[in-house]
Amino acid sequence: MNQLAVVLVFLPVIVSIVIYLSKWRHMNIVAIASQLALTIVAVVYFTHFYGDFESTHIVLGGWDSRIGISLANDELSMSFIFLSLFSWWMVLIYTFRFGHTEHSFLFFLIFLQGVFLGLLQSNDLFNVFVFLELATIIVTILIAYNKKGESFRSALYYLIVNVPAMLVFLTGIILVYFTFGSINIVALTEQFQDVDDTIILRFSYVLMMAGISVKAALFPVFTWLPKAHGVAQSAISALLSGLIVKAGVYLFFRMNFLYEGAGFAYSDFFFMVGVLTAISGVMFALSQKELKQILAFHTISQVGIIMMGVSSADSDMFYGGILHTFNHALFKSLLFLGAGVIIQVYRTKKVGEIRGVFKTMPVVSIFMIVGMLSITGAPFFNGFISKSIIKYGLAEQGWRYWALYVINIGTATSFIKMSQIFFGPKTLSYPLKNMAQNVAMMALAFGCVLLGNFYIPFSEGFFGIRVEEFDLTSFDVLLDYGITVAIGLVFYFTVIARDLKPVRMIRESRISFENANLVFLIYIVALTTYFVFLS
Amino acid sequence: MNNSIRFLRQFVLIALLGTIFVAFTMSMNELQTLYNDFGQQYFFEEGLSDTGSRNLVTAILLDYRLFDSLFEAGILLIAVSGVIWISKHDIEEKNARFMIDKYKTPDLFITFSRLVYPLMLTFGFYVIVNGHLSPGGGFQGGTIVATAILILYYIDPNKETNIGLIVTVEKIIYLLIIVVASISLVTRGTFFTNFFDPSHDADTMAIYLVILNVLIGFKVALGLWTIFTAFLKEGR
Numbered sequence: 001m002n003q004l005a006v007v008l009v010f011l012p013v014i015v016s017i018v019i020y021l022s023k024w025r026h027m028n029i030v031a032i033a034s035q036l037a038l039t040i041v042a043v044v045y046f047t048h049f050y051g052d053f054e055s056t057h058i059v060l061g062g063w064d065s066r067i068g069i070s071l072a073n074d075e076l077s078m079s080f081i082f083l084s085l086f087s088w089w090m091v092l093i094y095t096f097r098f099g100h101t102e103h104s105f106l107f108f109l110i111f112l113q114g115v116f117l118g119l120l121q122s123n124d125l126f127n128v129f130v131f132l133e134l135a136t137i138i139v140t141i142l143i144a145y146n147k148k149g150e151s152f153r154s155a156l157y158y159l160i161v162n163v164p165a166m167l168v169f170l171t172g173i174i175l176v177y178f179t180f181g182s183i184n185i186v187a188l189t190e191q192f193q194d195v196d197d198t199i200i201l202r203f204s205y206v207l208m209m210a211g212i213s214v215k216a217a218l219f220p221v222f223t224w225l226p227k228a229h230g231v232a233q234s235a236i237s238a239l240l241s242g243l244i245v246k247a248g249v250y251l252f253f254r255m256n257f258l259y260e261g262a263g264f265a266y267s268d269f270f271f272m273v274g275v276l277t278a279i280s281g282v283m284f285a286l287s288q289k290e291l292k293q294i295l296a297f298h299t300i301s302q303v304g305i306i307m308m309g310v311s312s313a314d315s316d317m318f319y320g321g322i323l324h325t326f327n328h329a330l331f332k333s334l335l336f337l338g339a340g341v342i343i344q345v346y347r348t349k350k351v352g353e354i355r356g357v358f359k360t361m362p363v364v365s366i367f368m369i370v371g372m373l374s375i376t377g378a379p380f381f382n383g384f385i386s387k388s389i390i391k392y393g394l395a396e397q398g399w400r401y402w403a404l405y406v407i408n409i410g411t412a413t414s415f416i417k418m419s420q421i422f423f424g425p426k427t428l429s430y431p432l433k434n435m436a437q438n439v440a441m442m443a444l445a446f447g448c449v450l451l452g453n454f455y456i457p458f459s460e461g462f463f464g465i466r467v468e469e470f471d472l473t474s475f476d477v478l479l480d481y482g483i484t485v486a487i488g489l490v491f492y493f494t495v496i497a498r499d500l501k502p503v504r505m506i507r508e509s510r511i512s513f514e515n516a517n518l519v520f521l522i523y524i525v526a527l528t529t530y531f532v533f534l535s
Numbered sequence: 536m537n538n539s540i541r542f543l544r545q546f547v548l549i550a551l552l553g554t555i556f557v558a559f560t561m562s563m564n565e566l567q568t569l570y571n572d573f574g575q576q577y578f579f580e581e582g583l584s585d586t587g588s589r590n591l592v593t594a595i596l597l598d599y600r601l602f603d604s605l606f607e608a609g610i611l612l613i614a615v616s617g618v619i620w621i622s623k624h625d626i627e628e629k630n631a632r633f634m635i636d637k638y639k640t641p642d643l644f645i646t647f648s649r650l651v652y653p654l655m656l657t658f659g660f661y662v663i664v665n666g667h668l669s670p671g672g673g674f675q676g677g678t679i680v681a682t683a684i685l686i687l688y689y690i691d692p693n694k695e696t697n698i699g700l701i702v703t704v705e706k707i708i709y710l711l712i713i714v715v716a717s718i719s720l721v722t723r724g725t726f727f728t729n730f731f732d733p734s735h736d737a738d739t740m741a742i743y744l745v746i747l748n749v750l751i752g753f754k755v756a757l758g759l760w761t762i763f764t765a766f767l768k769e770g771r
Contacts, residue, residue: 006726010713013609017706020616060602061719061728063585067577069602104620111613115606130606137610141617152621178566181573200562200569518544521551528558 002058004045005071005121008081011038012114020107028096031106035092038113039085046078053078057123057186066182072123076322080120080250083329087243088113090444091235094337096436098235105145109239112138119247125173125183128251129166132215136162139244143232154227161224161516162214168524169211175204185258192261199532205259206527212255213523216248218307219276220519222300223511226284229296234340237292241299242333246325249306253322269530270311275403278304282410286417286496287507290349291339294418295332298375301407302328308404309390320389323459327382327451331374334444338368341437342421345428351417355424363438365422370445372415374452376485377408379477382451388477405484412488417496585733587740588667596672597747601716601727607674608754612709615758619702622765640689648686655683663752667744676748677755684760688767696764705757712750715743 015034019027049056057072059065073081091109098105112135119131136159144155177183179200180191195201217225225245229237256266281301288294306328309321341364346354358365374381377388387408394401451458496503511519578591578599588594596604663676688694718730729743 003720003726014710014713017612017710021703021706058725060726061598062723062725063599063728064577066573067599069600104616107616108613111609115609118606126600127603130603130610134606134610134613137613137617141613141620144621147621175562177574179569179571181571181575198562198565198569199558200565203558203562206558518548518551521548521555525551525554528554532558532561 001045001048002056004041005056005058005073006060007041008038008045008121009114009118011041012110012117016107016110016114019103019110022103027103027106028092031092031110032096034110035085035089039089042081042085045073046082049073065184066187069127070123070184070186071121072186073121076250076253077120079326080246081117083246083326084113084116084120084243086447087239087329087333090333090337090440091239093436093443094238094340094440095235097434108138108142108145112142116244116247120250123185125176125185125188129170129173132169132247132251133166135244135247136166139228139240142236143228143240145236146233148231151231154224154231157513158224158228160513161221161520164517164520165211165214165221167211168207172204172207172211175200175207179204185254189258189261192258195262197262197535201259201262202264202532202535203528205255205264206524206531208255209252210520210524210527212248212251213273214248214520215245216252216307217245217277217300217303218248219273219280219304220523221516222277222281223516223519225300226293226296229299230290230293234292234336234343237296237340238333238336241296241336242329245299245303246329249303249310249325252307253310264531266531267311269527271308271400274304274307274309274311275400275407276304277301277307278407279403279410280304282407282414283506285414286410287503289351289507291343291351291354291418291421292336292349294351294414295335295339298411298414299328299332301411302332302375305387305390305404305407308400309386309393312393315393317390317393319459320386320393323389323455324383324386327374327386327448330444330447330451331371331381331383334367334371334441334448335375337437337441337444338364338371341434341441342368351421354421356422356427358422359424359426360428364441367438367441367445369419369422370448372419374448376412376415376481378481380449380452382448382455384452384477384481385455408484409487409491412485413491413496416485416488416492583737586729586744587731587733587735587737588744589737590667590670590672592670593667593672593744593748596674597667597744598728604751605713605716605727608709608712608751611755611758612706615702615705615761618762618765619698640692645689648689652683652686652690655686656680659683659752659756663748664745666748667741673748673751674755677752678759680752680756681759681763684756685763696760698761698764701757701761701764705754705761708750708754708757712747712754715747715750 011034015030019030022030024030053072053074056074057065057070059068059070061068088109095105095109115131115134115138119128119135122128122131140155140159143158144151173183176188179198180188182188182191214221214224229241232240252270256264259266278301281297281299281304285294285297285301288297302324306321306324309317309319309324311321312318341361342354342357343349345361348354357368370381374383377384387404391401391404394404578595582591582594583589586594586598588598659676659679659682661676662671662679663673666672666676715730716727719728720726722730723732729740731740731743733740
């Protein structure tokens with residue numbers, strides 16, 4: 001039964017190759033069928049092991065677990081698996097018509113799913129590296145897929161920024177292997193319990209975190225994200241922003257679970273990184289004028305909020321962070337898919353040039369508004385739940401609470417700016433011609449509302465977290481949201497709408513590849529100083 | 536002004552790299568006392584009897600960590616498809632013949648290429664087939680075979696290559712590799728190891744290693760062949 005974990009990895013890989021080789025015109029049907037089969041396998045696997053995730057640990061080849069490669073699942077990886085299955089469902093449905101002719105697109109897309117599911121289940125550090133490397137290459141190809149100059153540039157930038165980060169991560173793995181003679185995560189977790197606090201351990205932590213930070217787009221090293229997510233096709237942007245970025249966050253959890261045994265105090269540092277990530281993401285988003293650029297920068301800001309949550313190891317905020325990972329996947333995919341439809345119809349990406357979306361496309365507009373309410377944290381939508389849990393955790397911590405408040409105001413302002421596309425008279429006629437796109441967006445919007453109202457059974461069933469102790473339905477929270485939006489409106493009309501000079505300066509600032517590398521080195525040195533020299 | 540900024544940049548760069556180097560050296564010094572050779576000892580003592588391979592690298596690649604190797608071959612598979620997709624607008628166009636400028640390639644080079652070509656091909660196959668006995672294996676031997684094929688383009692500049700066919704064969708071989716690697720589920724009840732269990736002698740177990748090495752060798756050779764054909768066409 002536990003060999004099904006391998007099927008979860010290889011079913012998409014094999015199906016993708018069959019799709020690539022086939023000449024049949026309706027391969028997208030095969031893709032949907034295999035996705036259905038994969039979902040069934042995952043559900044069977046989950047129900048079989050629910051409550052007893054210890055026994056999911058398998059060593060491929062039956063070797064000693066310290067020698068062979070092993071796969072293992074727990075609540076966290078299972079919930080990520082279902083999140084990825086859901087995300088791929090949405091992308092496959094959204095691109096259903098497009099996939100008719102594009103066999104190689106489906107090939108890369110579905111192969112990536114197998115790789116991602118492997119990454120989530122892998123219990124071996126080097127295996128994680130291989131999957132991460134493979135995912136990086138596939139994502140590069142998917143970003144460059146429409147073969148325009150801009151997408152080539154972004155894809156190459158993505159590749160050459162991410163490859164050094166991966167190599168740094170690999171060096172960290174090598175140091176761990178030298179110290180413990182094994183890279184099996186479960187075995188290492190035990191060994192970490194009774195280990196001396198050594199420099200080599202701390203340095204390996206630094207190197208791994210540096211690599212993971214680039215993958216997760218944390219504060220100084222996020223430069224690749226807006227380029228990559230801004231130019232890719234909308235369905236790919238949705239997948240990258242909603243899910244693939246979370247690979248970094250997921251590894252952050254995994255590595256910190258591991259190093260916690262050695263008594264590492266990482267929460268202050270990564271809380272700061274989270275705050276800086278969120279604030280810089282919001283700042284850049286406020287200055288942008290293109291629909292997808294705004295959304296891409298908000299991915300950075302939301303990852304910052306997630307980091308603020310998960311940096312505190314064992315308080316409620318941690319679960320707030322995990323929940324926000326899921327909520328963000330839903331509403332950001334929704335926003336990107338909606339933006340994709342709007343850009344497709346209006347043939348421009350500029351927020352200033354798109355008007356009258358509500359009259360032209362009422363259905364798409366409603367979905368977009370659901371996404372916007374969720375991301376700004378409106379009550380009864382999913383973003384609100386996780387943000388509130390983090391907020392409660394920070395309630396008595398002075399500036400930390402206000403930092404989150406400022407970030408929320410910035411987010412609200414940014415989406416007030418974006419919401420101007422809805423106003424105005426009908427300018428184009430948009431026949432409801434692509435049902436598949438609407439179905440995908442409807443499912444995501446439904447998910448946002450569902451998680452916003454029935455979050456208690458969901459978080460208990462998957463994570464075993466009890467969240468009902470938080471009072472999330474009182475009048476206060478509505479008032480709080482109202483104040484946030486009101487300040488956002490004032491801020492929008494006084495600063496952003498006038499396009500003052502500092503806003504223009506932020507928008508026009510560019511970072512070259514050389515400087516990005518320099519920033520990466522500075523980040524490594526900062527980590528080294530904090531975790532190795534000052535400890 | 537510009538110069539001083541550049542100087543400052545270089546200074547900062549050296550300082551940063553120096554700091555990382557210091558931390559690295561500090562941790563390397565600790566390694567002398569901390570070094571754990573569990574893995575090394577294990578492979579050294581058990582490698583041959585577990586896998587039947589005298590070459591421990593092959594033992595790790597094709598048995599202990601086969602799951603990794605499958606995806607390392609997958610990286611090449613993806614890279615090939617990616618290069619094809621990105622470098623070309625139409626796959627039919629790539630099937631058209633391409634030419635290396637005959638007049639710029641010295642005759643001496645062409646003549647020697649004719650001599651070297653069969654030797655390289657033989658050596659490549661030798662490295663593939665003997666991967667479990669001596670240094671080498673599918674990945675290395677495949678690269679040598681691909682280099683030999685590259686020389687073929689100098690011998691016959693008018694050579695036509697049907698890329699679509701090569702890519703198809705490469706993908707099918709990758710599927711075959713997965714199938715061969717999974718046979719052990721039937722014989723030993725677990726994925727991705729030798730389908731003979733370790734109670735067999737080394738020569739029997741080597742059958743599996745040779746099959747897998749040959750498949751991987753072909754896959755790598757075909758993959759690299761596609762990549763440089765695409766580049767040659769592009770560079771013309």
